[in-house]
Amino acid sequence: MSTFLLEIVTPERKVYAEPANMIVVKGVEGELGILPNHIPMVTPLRIAAVTVKKQGAKDEQIAVHGGFMEVRRDKVVILAESAELPGQINLERAQAAKGRAEQRLAAKKDQIDFKRAELALQRAMTRINVGGGQ
Template identity: 70%
Template sequence: MSSFLLEIVTPDRKVFGEEVSMIVVEGVEGQLGILPNHIPLVTPLKIAPITVKKQGQKDQLLAVHGGFMEVRKDKVVILAESAELPGDIDVDRAKRAKTRAEERLKQAKRDEFDFRRAERALQRATVRLDVSNK
């Protein structure tokens, strides 16, 4: 089976760079499955886990917190605001962040800006917990 290079890059570092056989991402328009030789495209990504599939190996999840994906014939580059491998996630910190975000959501109903910030913080914490649990 053929493969392609997947690179996940944040402003701080290159989080992932390996040959993979398929990825599944959550774009703003919906879920996308990318295989080798996919047509070129650029799309914004949601705050969601990315599933990485490699030949003969168990699927791997990564926490990706927004950004853009560029698909080329033999390479996919994800430029993410932040991204984490499951082993890099501090579960206790993510649980505390989730609790804080839920509290802010309850209090921020009158202020649209605070509500959106709390909503994004809750999404990030939930993705981290989902990825760390699998």
Template identity: 70%
Template sequence: MSTFLLEIVTPERIVYTQNVRMITVEGVEGQLGILPNHIPFVTPLKIAPASIKLENGKNESVALNGGFMEVRKDKVVILAESAELPSDIDIERAKAAKERAEKRLSGKKDEADFKRAELSLKRALTRIGVHEHR
């Protein structure tokens, strides 16, 4: 089966670079599955895990904190605000962030505070999910 090069890049570093069979991500318009020779396009991404199918048939996940994905014929580049491999996730920190966000969401706050807490909760849940599914 054919593959394509997947690169996941943040402002700080290259997080992931490998030939893969498929990647599934959450775009702002819904879930996207990318296979080799996909039509080129660029799309913004939500805070969600990226599911990666490797050449050997195994699956991996990467926690993405939004960003953009550029699809080319033989390469996909994800430019993420932040991205974490399961081995890089501090699960206790993620659980603490989840609890803080849930407390902020339960209190009476203005709309900006609510939105920040909601985004923080999404990031924490994504990190926890990726860590648990490794």
């Protein structure tokens, strides 16, 4: 089965660079499955886990917090605002952030705080989902 190189890069560092048989990401228009030789494209990503499928190996999950994905024939590059591998996630901190975001959402102050709290909740839930499956 053919593969492609998946790179996940943040402004600070390269988080991931390995061959994959398939990846599943959440774009702003919905979920996308990318296979080798996919048509080239660029799309914005939601705050969500990226699932990496490798032949004969357990699926890997990487928490990706927004950004863009560029698909080329033999390579996929995800330029993320931030990204974390499961072992890098502090679950206690993520649970605390989730609680704070839920409190801010319940308070329903102004629209800006509501949107920031909503994004913070999405990041916390992604971290919990990825980090909890270690």
